[in-house]
Amino acid sequence: xxxxxxxxxxxxxxxxxxxxxxxxxxxxxxxxxxxxxxxxxxxxxxxxxxxxxxxxxxxxxxxxxxxxxxxxxxxxxxxxxxxxxxxxxxxxxxxxxxxxxxxxxxxxxxxxxxxxxxxxxxxxxxxxxxxxxxxxxxxxxxxxxxxxxxxxxxxxxxxxxxxxxxxxxxxxxxxxxxxxxxxxxxxxxxxxxxxxxxxxxxxxxxxxxxxxxxxxxxxxxxxxxxxxxxxxxxxxxxxxxxxxxxxxxxxxxxxx
Numbered sequence: 197x198x199x200x201x202x203x204x205x206x207x208x209x210x211x212x213x214x215x216x217x218x219x220x221x222x223x224x225x226x227x228x229x230x231x232x233x234x235x236x237x238x239x240x241x242x243x244x245x246x247x248x249x250x251x252x253x254x255x256x257x258x259x260x261x262x263x264x265x266x267x268x269x270x271x272x273x274x275x276x277x278x279x280x281x282x283x284x285x286x287x288x289x290x291x292x293x294x295x296x297x298x299x300x301x302x303x304x305x306x307x308x309x310x311x312x313x314x315x316x317x318x319x320x321x322x323x324x325x326x327x328x329x330x331x332x333x334x335x336x337x338x339x340x341x342x343x344x345x346x347x348x349x350x351x352x353x354x355x356x357x358x359x360x361x362x363x364x365x366x367x368x369x370x371x372x373x374x375x376x377x378x379x380x381x382x383x384x385x386x387x388x389x390x391x392x393x394x395x396x397x398x399x400x401x402x403x404x405x406x407x408x409x410x411x412x413x414x415x416x417x418x419x420x421x422x423x424x425x426x427x428x429x430x431x432x433x434x435x436x437x438x439x440x441x442x443x444x445x446x447x448x449x450x451x452x
Contacts, residue, residue, distance in 0.1 A: 201230070201419050202231075202271050203414050203418050204272075204273045205411070206257070207220055207235070208277030211242075212242055212243050212451075214403040214451045216276060220274060226433075229271070229418050232268060234260050237251050237277060239277070251281060271417075271418035272414040273300070275300070275301045276304060277304040282318060282320040285323065298329055302409075302410035321342075326366060327367065328368075331369075336354065339361075339369070358383035369382075372409060374405065382423060396438045400449055
């Protein structure tokens with residue numbers, strides 16, 4: 197018998213199945229790990245419009261996590277959409293502090309279908325980042341919002357913003373640029389590195405690339421790969437999904 201590494205997923209339920217916990221479960225399974233999943237919030241949305249969300253009670257989260265811990269060892273944890281409530285985030289941060297495995301946080305500060313150019317983090321969000329085992333996977337807008345939660349300085353380059361976050365939290369930052377650049381930037385306490393990726397241009401936006409990448413990354417880390425190797429392999433997996441993209445309906449985005 198071959199035991200698979202386990203990845204604990206804490207994320208929201210996207211009813212379309214194109215993102216959120218449903219996509220996370222598929223991604224973790226396809227990357228050779230066993231998915232364990234806890235829903236953080238329920239959403240009202242489709243692939244192009246995020247309407248509302250309802251948080252899951254934190255008492256459920258604690259009870260469900262306690263039950264899972266009795267049976268499983270977590271090789272990695274992936275955090276996706278979580279309630280934008282300071283007390284909820286504070287509670288989650290306390291739960292995560294008990295784990296030493298890699299914790300990949302996809303900072304879904306605002307759904308990608310909402311095009312407001314200025315976004316901000318919820319008070320207390322940074323408490324999730326305060327550990328060397330945390331890896332965040334922001335796009336550029338999310339990176340800038342997290343950076344501005346540490347300082348009010350503006351007009352700073354990507355490298356500097358990522359470095360400020362790392363120096364203030366101890367986490368690692370994997371900036372994805374949402375496939376708009378031919379590389380992913382990795383910033384850790386030990387320095388910066390670049391992983392080249394293959395860019396595929398599409399005539400429609402893609403639904404679920406962020407959660408797919410972060411779930412694949414968590415899976416690769418769960419198998420024992422180092423961060424640079426895991427980022428490279430996760431990116432290749434996402435590209436393979438983009439190549440096989442399909443349209444759910446005529447008005448929506450491409451699904452992976």
